[in-house]
Amino acid sequence: MVVQGDKIIDAATFAQIEEYFTSALTIDKHKRFDWIEKTLRHDTSLLQEVRSLLLAHHASDTFLTTPFPVKKTINKITERCPDLTGRRLGVYEVIRKIASGGMGRIYSAKRSDGEYEQVVAIKVVEVSNINIELFLKERQLLADIQHPNIVTLLDGGTLEEGFPYLVMELVDGMPIDAYIDCYQLSPTEIVTLCRDLCQVIDDAHQQGIIHCDLKPDNILVINKGRRKGTLKLLDFGIAHSSKPSSKPYVGITPEYASPQRHQSHVPHRSDDVFSLGIIFGQLLSGKPLTLTEKTNAIKKPYKTADIAALSRHIKNKELKLIFKKATADKRQARYHSASEFQADLNNWLDEKPINAVQGGWWYFYSKYIYRYRNFLLIILIFALFSLTVGQIAGQYFEQQESAELRQESRQDDADEAVEDLDRLLATIPHTPSLEQEVTTLTMNRLHEWEQENPKNQTIKIHYADILIRMGNISGHPYYMNLGYIDKARDYYQQALDIYKNLANREEAQLSTSTQQSILINQSFIRHRLAELSLYDESQSAVEGWKAMRSIREALNIENFVALPSKQRLFVLQMLLAEAYESLRIHAYADTWELLQKAQQLLAEDDISPAKRFKEVQYLNAFYHEITGHLYFLKGNINAALGTYTKIMRPNSDSTAIETGRYRYLITRVDSAFACMGFQQKSPQMKLQHFKYFEYARINLENLAKEYIDVPLLQRQSKRMNLTDKNKFCSDPIKFLLPPAGKKPD
Structure with a gap:
């Protein structure tokens, strides 16, 4: 069954229509209508459909084909529109014909009402029995589109003779x-x-x-x-x-x-x-x-x-x-x-790697090294790494013959690739752009191995985790991100699809603990997608927060502490994100309940193995920031001060504070100190307010210069520099929390 216009046509009839239509296109365009009238004279219904397609096909070859409703009916296909040269259409005087086609003519015209000078193009339909619905649709599409590189619809109407016309921007190109x-x-x-x-x-x-x-x-x-x-x-x-x-x-x-x-x-x-x-x-x-x-x-x-x-x-x-x-x-x-x-x-x-090229590791490394050829240290690291992996892989495959052993080798390679990425990012300073490029190399390798070993669960999970990382870097609001929300959503969706496919395997192939881990991983990614919906205005703050909560509660797991450390970390991030968003909607009771659950997970000793130490250290500071904000917004200044002081400062002996998002967190805490000082009547406290305001402003300005590829920091720094200090805390939520509900610049 096929839908054509408002009519439902069965497949056999549609095949006949398409066959006659295609055959007509092989005939000279001046003889097509005569041929179709003669051939289908005994089947008026089929004749009408094929003739409509031919008319629309002719219309698609002309300059701009957009109709206005025809005021009178003309039945003969041979009736033609008169020459418009010298005529006045509304405020426009037609000058001359500049183009013509099978279904229309284009005239140049000028505005003649004396208001201002303007030269336009006027298109008039050539024959009368056109597909009006097609022209109406195009008119509406052009009216909807506002773009400097798409021709502009200016006006339109219908001639006395009943032929519709359009007034368009005249494109001299x-x-x-x-x-x-x-x-x-x-x-x-x-x-x-x-x-x-x-x-x-x-x-x-x-x-x-x-x-x-x-x-x-x-x-x-x-x-x-x-x-x-x-x-x-x-x-x-x-x-x-x-x-x-x-x-x-x-x-x-x-x-x-x-x-x-x-x-x-x-x-x-x-x-x-x-x-x-x-x-x-x-x-x-x-x-x-x-x-x-x-x-x-x-x-x-x-x-x-x-x-x-x-x-x-x-x-x-x-x-x-x-x-x-x-x-x-x-x-x-x-x-x-x-x-x-x-x-x-x-x-x-x-000169970056091309996604269309399936060139393997060496292609991506060579493009990357060539583009950053001045970074000799990075070139040396990658050269040695590639050489070592190539030699080990070559020796290994010479000794192995079975497919099962080759699959195990790929799994080891995947483990090592992720570990090498973590080590590299931990040893060299990097912006989100550089982190994205390096992570992309690992992602492409894992994708290649995942395609070679479609049944290997470990490689699939590694690949999904790298996709989550790419989503964080691309556009997640709680990370130093590049502002590409749509790309972040695509990466998260790809990771979610992988976990869905894993969950759809026969239960006998997966242990109970693995099934539970996959379920939590899916929920975590859905939670990330819900967080993005707040950041790009696709949902209101309340609806977005409810969506996040329903995803977490659907897990129906009473004892989160008994979960593996990776899944506990995912749950912790969900809890803190919900707590942060609940502050925006003033749901303080929910904020406190979520913080209590998060505190139980943070109290566990084994939630932070070495490879996730920085992440947990940041989340601990994040927990204290949210708790301090809650006290502050509820008016308990002393409790807020005591909580904020638990957050390690840049002079502390900590590695997480070197990350950009930790330093950005510090600027938010300094903003809170500034707001609390401003709300006091004491001149000394007001002076303290201005001191912390300057701390926050200068640190944010330095961050914006260092992370020039992060739109969030550029926007926040600009807003803080333009803010009147005395009006700084008129809306504390705006300055205490990262901006949501607005697309990045």
């Missing part, structure tokens, strides 16, 4: 392929231009719009010089909205359409990625598209771009692999979004 040919752009300049195009498409996707007809003619470049061209995206005639009410449309440009679009699947953003890939390959090769013949679901042949022929003309190996990944036949093998495509183009421009 050339198609992207002609622009590149005109200025003879280098491969680097072409990649830069395509990267910017990916950004435009991703922005449209973020607004719920899938273009569905990307091709060079619909992508113009406004000529401002060789390196100053501005992209303009046109023609949303067959675009698709991801809103539930949107209805898919089957019109396509065959040579740029994905295999799924040829199979009449519902449009997906990966279809735009495929079209972007074809355009990318065409621009890099500098050659016209070579077409090849394939067949669709009903074995009907159609012409599409020859991927192999395009690939042969791309000289750079990495760019060739990027092209192949973008144009993969299966959606799951492609880039999942235009932003992922853009990220790999950025990686190529920045």
